[in-house]
Amino acid sequence: MGLMATLPPVIERYELKYVVPRWLVDPISEFLAPYCELDGHSASEADYFYPVNSLYFDTPCYRFLQLRQWGADQRFNMRVRAYGDGTEGPFFAEIKFKSATSIKKFRATLHGAEWPEIIQSGSAASNLSCVDPRERVSRDLFLQLAESYAIEPKIFTCYRRRAYISQMDDYARVTFDINMRYRPQDPLYSTHPYSLCPDEGSCINYDAATIYNDELQYGDNVVLELKATIGAVPVWMIELIRRFELKQIGFSKYLNSSLTEHLENGWTYMPPDRIVA
Template sequence: MTTEEGRILDVIERYEFKYLVPERLVPAIRDAVRGICKRDRYGDADGVYRIRSLYLDTGGFDLYWANDREQRDRFKVRVRSYPGKTSPVFLEVKRRVQDVIVKSRAVTPAAGWQELLARGRPAALEKLAPNARKGAEKFLSAVHRHDLRPVMLIDYEREAYESTIDTYARLTFDRKIVCQRRDTLDLEAPARGWRPVDHPVQTATHEPVCVLELKFERRPPPWMAALVRRLELVRRSFSKYCYGVNAQLTLPETRAARFEGGLRP
């Protein structure tokens, strides 16, 4: 497993359009892209795999607030893994400037990423390949400059398809999105500690939905534009991290205590 894009690059620049679509529409979307897209090669027989990310933030949740307010220039810092697969860990800085997504990342051994994040461990950087080292330095620079610390684990299933006629175009469905507080550099978590993120109560929808993402370079392919028009899809901002923080705040016993007053606008 490399990445959800199926390739390892230092920097990815693209557009991501998100939609909350009812599960009842998913079969129609699959049918619409049949013949244009193929299932992601890293998924199971249904093109599905799991993604787990550890998000970092400041003590005042500044990155959360920047995303919640949809600031024009904002970023997220996360450690990404693929549970159930033999895969490295990815250190990612995902920046959004208006509609453009610029993501830099470093590929690190699954057994050594915690050592890399420890302050004053330059020896760990030297173990990385030159291209991975550059991404790791950018990641660590953001962590140290903003004094970031582990905050939240987000876990979900992704059903992914990639275009066979475009240089780069992907369509993904994300569902079974859950979150769990995490204040240590650890991607493991107790099974009973997860809190739903895409529940209708959280998404303010009247029926179960999934997150549809259309990813492309420069401009949407004609088949994507036709799909959006035909099904009358409406773009909606959906940050899994922000929804995860909000989901945790709805727990009656943790509304204030668990975040220790950190979520102040």
């Protein structure tokens, strides 16, 4: 999992999201071949999809989620991410600020022994000499916001990702996300609110993306993301959009999983074909 640790602690970028059918994954991957290669995680998997696990935090009254629902131009979310089975570090504390069309992402590495005590106590960072100086700003900002907003775990999401990185640009990525699932982890109801370990028996699918958007076709359940440095979107990325006639759409994993849980009441109203046994 070393590749993820090498990502810069602060990234400013555009993120363009599309929801496409599964059959488009291979043709788009073939298009990318002259420009990109699989990242280290994808290259190590037989089907090129690797597991991503994220725990989203919010204020007790869901302030972050409300801003996302209202479409506020200035908003952010906070999460901790893990790869693989989610039982071991490193973990990654992340803040994503959205301002109009751009994203600024802060990312700091948390070692296995720090999690989840660093969130619960808020003081661990200052006692660790092993913190990468480049990440200290991101780490301190995460802890400051955690304390200021009294954040708590709200929902766990997991999915499988195929990721490509550009070999021609300073920073450009293309990702496909499939098998999106969630589990509510509010500390009022969850026995393990800080867990980053997916449990097949307790996670619910929410990748039927037609739930909240009538413009999508049935089967459009792969989230495609194009990520590029602000002011430096590659020409090949623009050509990809044109060739496959991609239509940009908003898709927030935190928002969609939360809507599924709170509006459909999770297990109670979930159609049987979207429940993972």
